[in-house]
Amino acid sequence: MKTEPKSPSDLSAQIAKAIRDAIVDGRMIVDERLPSEAELAAEFNVSRPTVREALKRLAAQSLIRTQRGAFGGAFVKRLSYEEAYGQHITTSTLLLSMNAVRFETACEARYALERACAPLAAQRRSPDHLATMRAEIHRQGQPGLSDESFCASDVTFHRALVDGAANPVLSYQLAGAVEAMQPLMNMITFTERSREEIVSLHTAIADAIEAQDAKAADVNLEELAAYTLTLGQDAMEKRARKST
Amino acid sequence: MKTEPKSPSDLSAQIAKAIRDAIVDGRMIVDERLPSEAELAAEFNVSRPTVREALKRLAAQSLIRTQRGAFGGAFVKRLSYEEAYGQHITTSTLLLSMNAVRFETACEARYALERACAPLAAQRRSPDHLATMRAEIHRQGQPGLSDESFCASDVTFHRALVDGAANPVLSYQLAGAVEAMQPLMNMITFTERSREEIVSLHTAIADAIEAQDAKAADVNLEELAAYTLTLGQDAMEKRARKST
DNA sequence: GCGCGGAAAATGTCAGACAATTAAATGTAT
DNA sequence: ATACATTTAATTGTCTGACATTTTCCGCGC
Numbered sequence: 001m002k003t004e005p006k007s008p009s010d011l012s013a014q015i016a017k018a019i020r021d022a023i024v025d026g027r028m029i030v031d032e033r034l035p036s037e038a039e040l041a042a043e044f045n046v047s048r049p050t051v052r053e054a055l056k057r058l059a060a061q062s063l064i065r066t067q068r069g070a071f072g073g074a075f076v077k078r079l080s081y082e083e084a085y086g087q088h089i090t091t092s093t094l095l096l097s098m099n100a101v102r103f104e105t106a107c108e109a110r111y112a113l114e115r116a117c118a119p120l121a122a123q124r125r126s127p128d129h130l131a132t133m134r135a136e137i138h139r140q141g142q143p144g145l146s147d148e149s150f151c152a153s154d155v156t157f158h159r160a161l162v163d164g165a166a167n168p169v170l171s172y173q174l175a176g177a178v179e180a181m182q183p184l185m186n187m188i189t190f191t192e193r194s195r196e197e198i199v200s201l202h203t204a205i206a207d208a209i210e211a212q213d214a215k216a217a218d219v220n221l222e223e224l225a226a227y228t229l230t231l232g233q234d235a236m237e238k239r240a241r242k243s244t
Numbered sequence: 245m246k247t248e249p250k251s252p253s254d255l256s257a258q259i260a261k262a263i264r265d266a267i268v269d270g271r272m273i274v275d276e277r278l279p280s281e282a283e284l285a286a287e288f289n290v291s292r293p294t295v296r297e298a299l300k301r302l303a304a305q306s307l308i309r310t311q312r313g314a315f316g317g318a319f320v321k322r323l324s325y326e327e328a329y330g331q332h333i334t335t336s337t338l339l340l341s342m343n344a345v346r347f348e349t350a351c352e353a354r355y356a357l358e359r360a361c362a363p364l365a366a367q368r369r370s371p372d373h374l375a376t377m378r379a380e381i382h383r384q385g386q387p388g389l390s391d392e393s394f395c396a397s398d399v400t401f402h403r404a405l406v407d408g409a410a411n412p413v414l415s416y417q418l419a420g421a422v423e424a425m426q427p428l429m430n431m432i433t434f435t436e437r438s439r440e441e442i443v444s445l446h447t448a449i450a451d452a453i454e455a456q457d458a459k460a461a462d463v464n465l466e467e468l469a470a471y472t473l474t475l476g477q478d479a480m481e482k483r484a485r486k487s488t
Numbered sequence: 489g490c491g492c493g494g495a496a497a498a499t500g501t502c503a504g505a506c507a508a509t510t511a512a513a514t515g516t517a518t
Numbered sequence: 519a520t521a522c523a524t525t526t527a528a529t530t531g532t533c534t535g536a537c538a539t540t541t542t543c544c545g546c547g548c
Binding site for chain 1: 256257260267268270274293296297298300301302303304305307322323324325328331332334335336337338339340341342343345349350352353354356357359360361363364409411412413414416417420421
């Protein structure tokens with residue numbers, strides 16, 4: 001775990017990288033204890049605050065956890081699905097919002113990926129997932145629901161669909177695509193007419209999944225994708241007109 | 245940008261969260277300058293090292309960049325696709341390696357997602373992507389290629405396929421799925437026979453993409469998925485036997 | 489008008505200290 | 519002997535103050 005003083009400054013980044021590499025390529029295993037801050041400081045020939053900055057960087061990526069007290073210290077942390085989800089969603093959302101990604105691009109990606117899950121979901125869906133989907137469909141039909149709540153419910157519905165595939169890796173990858181769309185979807189005003197259309201498509205999808213009919217699920221997802229796209233384009237157009 | 249001293253200790257995490265929230269929900273925009281470390285220290289009523297730890301956390305997530313010198317400081321950073329890719333890949337790889345994800349699960353997820361890209365790639369593939377795919381196929385046929393290089397070439401081939409869909413959001417989401425599989429694939433010993441099979445399937449896929457035949461691409465990807473799965477299962481079985 | 493140098497502002501780093509926390513070791517009483 | 523309380527040591531969390539380094543800006547001299 002040695003560093004060359006090759007590049008100038010930003011020692012804490014170099015130290016963080018050295019430790020990260022040790023973790024990523026398996027030289028340190030889960031729950032293994034890192035040397036204490038004082039020891040690391042001596043090892044890398046820097047001061048303790050510098051070491052601490054490096055450790056905080058790693059903590060921010062959920063690579064380590066720290067524990068105070070005697071025989072405490074920093075430990076290699078097992079990355080949980082929940083934390084990975086969270087990081088992935090944050091990154092995806094920021095990526096979309098900061099790079100002015102077009103609604104069409106994000107929408108296309110999201111539905112393409114969801115359609116990949118549909119056959120598996122049709123095959124493996126549990127009563128739980130179906131129940132969640134039905135519950136969200138019901139909520140989406142309630143009058144007086146705010147656009148934001150409608151969107152949130154839409155996300156929950158689609159996540160239930162994805163989770164139906166019973167593949168945690170798939171769920172993790174999809175989380176980014178589905179959740180990151182929410183800010184874009186929130187720009188849309190959902191009229192009563194459009195909500196009816198969406199609810200009807202959601203119902204068709206849920207029916208298909210329940211009947212384990214992958215083909216029908218795919219067709220309806222495709223239609224939902226197309227419909228969402230037009231809604232989004234309308235919304236974007238309205239925004240553009242208003243701002244000029 | 246105020247914090248409640250609600251929870252005890254880990255001030256730097258609280259401060260990081262406060263600033264992160266300000267960035268994520270748009271109260272600070274790209275390239276906006278944060279207050280100086282001294283000002284933040286005064287604002288949050290903590291010392292400068294504590295503020296610095298918080299800032300390093302944010303830097304680790306590529307949320308800010310810092311610049312030394314007069315009128316330097318910390319600035320909200322535009323998250324680039326490259327950095328997002330990198331973070332996503334790191335997280336995905338760790339998630340798989342630390343949670344002992346089964347080969348079948350990761351493989352299924354990867355190919356399901358790739359098959360979602362194939363129709364778009366068939367539609368939009370550029371000469372560049374086709375050239376990359378052909379070049380990697382050629383490399384894969386070279387005798388004396390190490391298993392690791394074969395795997396790396398496989399990843400490059402598949403990324404070219406995904407990039408062919410010309411949707412950066414899709415490429416970003418897929419990067420995690422494709423790259424994170426590499427450590428698992430590296431456990432496989434690719435016999436001459438299996439390499440031939442894979443090269444032949446890759447060729448069929450490239451041909452289909454070139455001919456813009458989405459259906460053929462899908463069929464061959466499905467077959468490749470099934471074949472990879474059996475290879476992986478064999479490898480896992482061998483490892484299991486050897487360790488007992 | 490142009491270059492040059494210093495002042496100023498900011499981050500990067502260090503040293504040393506103290507507080508807070510925790511687990512193990514030790515001691516004490518039943 | 520065992521259970522419980524106490525001490526102790528190790529370690530992270532935080533603060534203070536200082537100095538080094540880097541970069542920009544502004545004024546000065548030419």
